[in-house]
Amino acid sequence: MELLSFGNTGWGDELLIATLMTIAVSITALLIGFLFSAIFTPLKLSNNKFLNFIANSYTTVIRGVPELLVIYLFFFGGSGAIMYVASIFGYYEYIEINAFITGSLAIGIISGAYSTEVFRGAIQSVDRGQFEACKVLGFKKHIYFLKVIMPQMLRLAIPNLSNVWQITLKDTSLISVTGLVEIMRQSYVAAGSTRDPLFFYSVAALIYLMLTFLSMKLINRLELNYSRGF
Amino acid sequence: MDLSLMATSLPKLLSAAIVTLKLLSLALFFGLIIGLIFAILRINKNPIINKFAYGYSYVFRGTPLLVQIFIIYFGLGQIEYFRTTFLWVIFKEPYWCAIIAFALNTGAYTSEILRSAFETIKPGIIEAGKSLGISNNIIFYKIQIPVAIRQSLPAYGNEIILMMKGTSLASTVTLMDITGVAKYIISTTFKPIEVFIVAGGIYLFMTFLIHNLIKYLEKKYSF
Numbered sequence: 001m002e003l004l005s006f007g008n009t010g011w012g013d014e015l016l017i018a019t020l021m022t023i024a025v026s027i028t029a030l031l032i033g034f035l036f037s038a039i040f041t042p043l044k045l046s047n048n049k050f051l052n053f054i055a056n057s058y059t060t061v062i063r064g065v066p067e068l069l070v071i072y073l074f075f076f077g078g079s080g081a082i083m084y085v086a087s088i089f090g091y092y093e094y095i096e097i098n099a100f101i102t103g104s105l106a107i108g109i110i111s112g113a114y115s116t117e118v119f120r121g122a123i124q125s126v127d128r129g130q131f132e133a134c135k136v137l138g139f140k141k142h143i144y145f146l147k148v149i150m151p152q153m154l155r156l157a158i159p160n161l162s163n164v165w166q167i168t169l170k171d172t173s174l175i176s177v178t179g180l181v182e183i184m185r186q187s188y189v190a191a192g193s194t195r196d197p198l199f200f201y202s203v204a205a206l207i208y209l210m211l212t213f214l215s216m217k218l219i220n221r222l223e224l225n226y227s228r229g230f
Numbered sequence: 231m232d233l234s235l236m237a238t239s240l241p242k243l244l245s246a247a248i249v250t251l252k253l254l255s256l257a258l259f260f261g262l263i264i265g266l267i268f269a270i271l272r273i274n275k276n277p278i279i280n281k282f283a284y285g286y287s288y289v290f291r292g293t294p295l296l297v298q299i300f301i302i303y304f305g306l307g308q309i310e311y312f313r314t315t316f317l318w319v320i321f322k323e324p325y326w327c328a329i330i331a332f333a334l335n336t337g338a339y340t341s342e343i344l345r346s347a348f349e350t351i352k353p354g355i356i357e358a359g360k361s362l363g364i365s366n367n368i369i370f371y372k373i374q375i376p377v378a379i380r381q382s383l384p385a386y387g388n389e390i391i392l393m394m395k396g397t398s399l400a401s402t403v404t405l406m407d408i409t410g411v412a413k414y415i416i417s418t419t420f421k422p423i424e425v426f427i428v429a430g431g432i433y434l435f436m437t438f439l440i441h442n443l444i445k446y447l448e449k450k451y452s453f
Contacts, residue, residue: 036250064391064437065430066398069409077422167434177402184296191304197304205293205301212292 003194004203011190011200018186019207025104025182026169030115032108033168037116044120055116062113067106069172072108075178103175111168118164122157123149157227160218168213173208183207231432236424239415243429247436253397253407257332262334265340269378272345273395290338295396298335302401303327324403332400336393343385346377362438380451387444391437408432428450 006012014172036058044053082093126149135142176184191197191206271283290298306312306321320326351374359369401410412429416422 066395072425170294
């Protein structure tokens with residue numbers, strides 16, 4: 001237990017900060033994922049074959065390729081791509097992007113592919129009559145989407161979004177390969193310097209379990225709130 | 231775009247694909263056995279057995295696969311006593327550690343898939359068996375298990391694809407699977423996009439094959 005004390009002798013405070021980092025990356029990644037699904041879900045549902053193709057390639061490729069490979073692409077390719085763009089504007093110095101940004105962007109793109117599928121499914125399971133009723137009543141397109149389709153869609157999407165959240169939370173452990181100090185990286189460092197990997201990885205596992213447990217409780221409450229009236 | 235690099239890295243990545251496939255098939259084989267055992271424990275009426283099986287699947291589904299591999303590979307070797315047992319022959323190899331971690335992980339998910347399949351079997355099928363005078367054991371092995379397996383095929387197909395992506399984590403414990411080789415080529419050539427296209431293409435092709443295999447099986451065993 002001494003190993004987990006706070007201060008200079010223990011790893012408690014370091015692990016706490018690392019836990020907060022994991023939560024921060026997960027939430028950022030989830031939000032980036034929502035942004036991506038806000039772009040790709042309409043493309044998936046559109047009648048244009050070409051737009052469908054773009055959205056389908058995004059979700060198929062990302063969901064068919066290991067997360068670790070995507071992270072390596074961003075980690076090794078990220079600064080190269082930025083430097084290439086900068087060189088067009090006449091800037092030739094080395095640019096290093098923050099591990100937090102690359103990490104949450106990589107996980108966000110992965111999470112976006114899953115949440116796109118969730119939102120597509122949810123919108124498609126909203127009763128067709130609702131769409132028709134809105135058209136008959138002559139609602140403007142964005143109003144009928146926000147006021148009629150969205151609330152019904154969210155109710156259907158939340159159980160599956162909680163899976164997406166769990167996947168995203170667990171995927172953040174992979175960012176440790178890029179050196180961002182989250183739970184896994186911190187346990188790796190602690191395990192290395194104390195030569196006690198069994199203890200620190202078990203602590204890491206317990207922290208992850210706690211995070212998934214607490215977030216499930218929170219999401220269940222959210223689900224109840226959105227299912228009012230059904 | 232460096233086409234010659236893509237051409238030279240393709241055979242290297244393809245030979246690494248054999249490692250990935252070996253890891254995947256062994257993990258799925260052991261995982262299916264573990265999953266079936268724990269699914270049967272889950273539907274047991276005894277609350278202690280039942281809770282134990284639930285705890286197993288909860289822990290392995292609630293923690294990242296990376297932690298599980300690290301605990302098994304780095305953690306278990308730390309126990310002095312453990313190193314003297316015959317199990318150490320298996321656990322000192324990163325290859326077997328990875329397979330054990332994958333099998334335990336996929337076993338947890340498989341047990342959940344099979345449990346829900348057992349629970350959704352129509353009671354009429356079991357009643358029909360009973361009214362024909364078939365014994366409970368035979369009903370279980372010859373009726374419930376085959377029907378449950380058929381019902382869980384679509385979900386299990388997804389699990390196979392998730393596991394295939396999971397095998398990429400073997401590269402973190404020094405194994406040279408597709409991702410391991412891809413990372414090696416990227417870090418020596420600094421051409422991440424080309425390598426990603428080739429390695430990703432191989433993974434996508436495998437996903438495509440698994441997807442179609444499951445579709446074929448679903449059709450074959452549909453009723």
